[in-house]
Amino acid sequence: MLAQTTDSSFSPKPGNSRYMIRGYADANFIAGEGEISFGNARLVPLFIYKQSDRLLFEGELELEIEDGEVKMALEYANFYYQLTPRMTVRMGKILVPFGTFFDRLHPSWINKLPTVPLGYGHDGLLPTSDLGIEVRGGAYLAGMRTNYSVYLTNGPRINDGEEEADEIGMIVPEADIDNNKNKAFGGRFGLFPFADQSLELGFSAQSAKLGDKGSDFEDIGAFLYSFDWTLVKTLPALGGRIDLRGQLNFVNIDNRPYEVLEDGSLETFDFDNKSKTAFYQLAYRPTFGNQFVQNLELVGRYSTLTTPEEAPWESQSTQWTLGLNYWVDWRTAIKIALQSDEVEGGHDSPGLTKTDLFFIQWTIGF
Numbered sequence: 001m002l003a004q005t006t007d008s009s010f011s012p013k014p015g016n017s018r019y020m021i022r023g024y025a026d027a028n029f030i031a032g033e034g035e036i037s038f039g040n041a042r043l044v045p046l047f048i049y050k051q052s053d054r055l056l057f058e059g060e061l062e063l064e065i066e067d068g069e070v071k072m073a074l075e076y077a078n079f080y081y082q083l084t085p086r087m088t089v090r091m092g093k094i095l096v097p098f099g100t101f102f103d104r105l106h107p108s109w110i111n112k113l114p115t116v117p118l119g120y121g122h123d124g125l126l127p128t129s130d131l132g133i134e135v136r137g138g139a140y141l142a143g144m145r146t147n148y149s150v151y152l153t154n155g156p157r158i159n160d161g162e163e164e165a166d167e168i169g170m171i172v173p174e175a176d177i178d179n180n181k182n183k184a185f186g187g188r189f190g191l192f193p194f195a196d197q198s199l200e201l202g203f204s205a206q207s208a209k210l211g212d213k214g215s216d217f218e219d220i221g222a223f224l225y226s227f228d229w230t231l232v233k234t235l236p237a238l239g240g241r242i243d244l245r246g247q248l249n250f251v252n253i254d255n256r257p258y259e260v261l262e263d264g265s266l267e268t269f270d271f272d273n274k275s276k277t278a279f280y281q282l283a284y285r286p287t288f289g290n291q292f293v294q295n296l297e298l299v300g301r302y303s304t305l306t307t308p309e310e311a312p313w314e315s316q317s318t319q320w321t322l323g324l325n326y327w328v329d330w331r332t333a334i335k336i337a338l339q340s341d342e343v344e345g346g347h348d349s350p351g352l353t354k355t356d357l358f359f360i361q362w363t364i365g366f
Contacts, residue, residue, distance in 0.1 A: 016053070022046040023060065026108040026363035032356060041065045044075070044107070054082040076129050087137035094134050096127040097149035097188045098204045099226045099247045101279070109365035112243070112283050112297070113323050114337050118305035119277030125251050125305075126277070127173045127206060127224070130154055130184070145192040155184025158210035158217050158253070165260045166312040169273055171210065171222055171251060180218065184208035202228040210253070222253045234287065243283040251275040260312070271310040279303040299323040299337075315345040323359075331365035 023045040030039040043063045050056040059077035063070065078092030097103045101120055105111050106128075119125050132153025139146050157179050161168030186206030193199060204226040211217030228247040235242060253273035260267050281301040286293055305317040323337035337359040344352050 016051070018050040020048040020050070022048060022366060024107045024109045024363060024365045026361055028114060029360040031358040042108070056080045083135075084137070086139065087135065089133065089135050091133040093129055093131050094151065094153070095129050096151065096153065096186070096206075097134065097136065098127045098186065098206060098224065099188070099228045099249065100202060100230065100245070101228075101247060102126070102128045105245075107365065108361065108363040109331050109333060112281070112299045112325060112335075113301055113321050114335050114359040114361040115321060115339060117247075117277070117279035117281075117301065117303040118317055118319050119249060119279075119303075124277075125171055125173065125275055126226075126249055127153075127156065127184075127186075129174065131178075132183070141191070145197060147190040148187065150187040151185075153184045153186075154178040155182065155206075155208035156210060156222065157212070158220055158222075160212070160215065160217055161258065161260050168258045168260055168269065169253065169271070169308075169311060170313055171253060171275075180209055180211065180213040182209035186224075196233075198231060198233040200230045202226075202230075204228070217256075220254045220256060222251065224249070224251050226250070238284070239288045240284050240286040243285075244281070246278070246280040248278045249276060251277075269310065269312060271308045271314075273308050273311070275305070275307045277303070277305040295327045297325040297327065299325060315343055317341065317343045333361075333363055335359070335361040335363070337361075 023043070025041075025043045027041045028039040030037060041064070044060060045063075046058065046060045048056060048058045057077075057079050060075040062073045062075050064073075074093060076093045076095050078090045078094050080088060080090050082088050095103045101117065106116070108114070120128070130153035132151055134149055134151035136149040137147070139148070154177070156171050156173045159167045159170040159172055184206055185208070186204065188202055188204040190200050190202040193201065206224045207221065209219065209221050211220045226247055226249045229245065231242070231244040233242060234240070251274065255271075255273055257268050257270040260269065279301055280303075281299070283297055283299040285297040288294075299322070301319075301321045303319040303321070305315070307313055307315050319339065319341045321337055321339040323335055325336075326334045328334065339357045339359065341355045341357075342352070
């Protein structure tokens, strides 16, 4: 008869791993010139696997009904490791910490309006998510709390005009595939000057080469920088809580002539390749009155986008968005908003174009 082993190393032990599903969902109604319909509906699950107190993995999928089709996208998916109590590292497809909007505010239950500011989103000029590595953390500077992020990613690319001649010279932030040996290097630094941490001031920057390896655009570089601010504070004199946010963004690309073949003839564009975009947002939620009144929130946002003069995609855009939200609970809201866009120029429809839209959005975070 074999002796029964008592070595505890062979005994099964409970693990520290945990699984969690979070995320958000929204449904929309859109009315405007030529359109009155229930628009896009989204389910955005966030999968989190925690292997230990220091190591976890998180990934976010976006499932969206758009133009009658179900589309799926991977918003981000990265490993997360806590190096020290105040420093972490992420690697994979990360949300790029260029400013605060996309990194912190893009989920619909956090974004106080049904739309995003000009320059953001999947077709914008600003970085949103990319493949790479990031180190972020917090510290104190002269008694003030600070936070920081430093990252290295595949980086953006430049539109070479082969597929869309009227967008030649435009930066394409979401490349996913590294088109050259260069990497985008960037980061953000945030400062809380007040002891109650009600105000945060931030500065972001990114530098990268844009062109495909071996192409005529290989040496074209881009430098992006941004200033952002956030003020969240309850003001008894106003009888409510204000949420003031904004961001100024500058996109500078090396100048060079661009040649485009159109209708059998060669056309040359030589322009100062600089763009800028900004948004200014103010929200007010009352602290007086009954529960219904306290669940209301007024929101206003003004956004601008200016692209290079004499570029084939030259435009001047402004956007006003006014909204009224009703918070069913802290992560469920019904939003009503009016948005007015005015675009002068652009490759889609040169001239002055005005668009007014009405939105209803129901969103929930889970």
